[in-house]
Amino acid sequence: MSRDAEVIVLARLADEVMEPLTRDDGERTWRGRFVPIAGHWGYEFGWALEFEKMRARKGLLKHLESLPWPYPATVQVLLRDQDDDCFGMWMFQDGKLVEVAIPRTERFHQPAPPNDEFEPDPGMLLRTDLGGDLPEQTPEERRENRPAW
Numbered sequence: 001m002s003r004d005a006e007v008i009v010l011a012r013l014a015d016e017v018m019e020p021l022t023r024d025d026g027e028r029t030w031r032g033r034f035v036p037i038a039g040h041w042g043y044e045f046g047w048a049l050e051f052e053k054m055r056a057r058k059g060l061l062k063h064l065e066s067l068p069w070p071y072p073a074t075v076q077v078l079l080r081d082q083d084d085d086c087f088g089m090w091m092f093q094d095g096k097l098v099e100v101a102i103p104r105t106e107r108f109h110q111p112a113p114p115n116d117e118f119e120p121d122p123g124m125l126l127r128t129d130l131g132g133d134l135p136e137q138t139p140e141e142r143r144e145n146r147p148a149w
Helices: 015-022 060-066
Strands: 002-010 035-038 044-053 076-081 088-093 096-100 105-108 124-127
Touching: 015 035, 015 044, 060 096, 076 124
Parallel strands: none
Antiparallel strands: 002 044, 002 076, 035 044, 076 088, 088 096, 105 124
């Protein structure tokens, strides 16, 4: 299934950790490679990646969680799916990358698919302060419990 998404990883002094992710690797569960974002003085402070398909991003957050970050408290993962109004932010909490609440936004979820042959849906991160109609929120017990990333 086609579904564009962008990922930006920001992390302090993480060039060595991120370098292997700038190359293709058929052993990873996710596909693609990060491109360094250079700062004013030429050092990398972030890395960007684009996905065209939902399957291509499977396991990305688990992989990022497993890396030996020199300063985990500085890691910020920004994710924007094609249906999102803005980037969502994931940060380490108790060793896991979790989505951090952003004021005036809410993630709206679709009901879980009938079986595992469908890829998990990340939901939509929508701005709540734009004055438009918002979708009805799916009750937690009917939401997808598999990670979309």
